[in-house]
Amino acid sequence: GAVVSQHPSRVICKSGTSVKIECRSLDFQATTMFWYRQFPKQSLMLMATSNEGSKATYEQGVEKDKFLINHASLTLSTLTVTSAHPEDSSFYICSARWGAGANVLTFGAGSRLTVL
Amino acid sequence: AQKVTQAQTEISVVEKEDVTLDCVYETRDTTYYLFWYKQPPSGELVFLIRRNSFDEQNEISGRYSWNFQKSTSSFNFTITASQVVDSAVYFCALLTNTDKLIFGTGTRLQVFP
Numbered sequence: 652g653a654v655v656s657q658h659p660s661r662v663i664c665k666s667g668t669s670v671k672i673e674c675r676s677l678d679f680q681a682t683t684m685f686w687y688r689q690f691p692k693q694s695l696m697l698m699a700t701s702n703e704g705s706k707a708t709y710e711q712g713v714e715k716d717k718f719l720i721n722h723a724s725l726t727l728s729t730l731t732v733t734s735a736h737p738e739d740s741s742f743y744i745c746s747a748r749w750g751a752g753a754n755v756l757t758f759g760a761g762s763r764l765t766v767l
Numbered sequence: 768a769q770k771v772t773q774a775q776t777e778i779s780v781v782e783k784e785d786v787t788l789d790c791v792y793e794t795r796d797t798t799y800y801l802f803w804y805k806q807p808p809s810g811e812l813v814f815l816i817r818r819n820s821f822d823e824q825n826e827i828s829g830r831y832s833w834n835f836q837k838s839t840s841s842f843n844f845t846i847t848a849s850q851v852v853d854s855a856v857y858f859c860a861l862l863t864n865t866d867k868l869i870f871g872t873g874t875r876l877q878v879f880p
Binding site: 757 | 812
């Protein structure tokens with residue numbers, strides 16, 4: 652149980668286009684999901700906390716107009732990278748809480764974005 | 768401040784060797800959780816263990832074992848008789864009442880046959 656599905660796993664786009672990444676909790680409801688970003692050979696940095704039915708909470712330094720997050724249902728959160736540029740190329744990973752006490756995070760498989 | 772330090776950037780061992788990955792954390796919270804995740808080359812994060820701050824018992828799961836010592840703020844991870852399939856990046860992480868999971872910088876483990 653507690654599977655998080657992330658789609659697409661890989662995406663290549665041209666500079667200036669927008670890309671949407673989906674994060675779904677398959678067998679549980681997730682009122683809160685988290686979006687992380689990972690540069691090559693680096694750690695995971697929290698970008699934002701996605702809350703179902705309300706606005707996302709962004710970490711310091713993360714542009715909310717650049718990285719649009721929508722959490723319209725209890726099983727789906729989306730991250731849209733708007734007007735993507737090469738510096739946005741990265742590995743994006745979502746996660747959701749599950750389990751007693753809701754303090755275990757299950758991660759999606761990640762989405763590798765390459766902006767040409 | 769909340770912080771996780773994994774001082775070992777890369778470790779290389781030969782199969783069947785034992786290897787310990789170090790993790791030191793900082794927090795002023797009395798209630799917190801510590802995690803270890805494995806990230807194989809494919810990129811996904813695999814949950815290995817969760818430990819809460821009130822449970823200092825060491826844990827063993829097959830070839831994996833964890834040593835949690837609050838006195839030194841450490842949560843070290845040992846792989847016994849390492850295998851090539853253990854090659855991955857391992858992350859230690861801390862969850863406090865800020866509700867945010869903070870990752871260490873990771874340790875890349877390479878196990879050679």
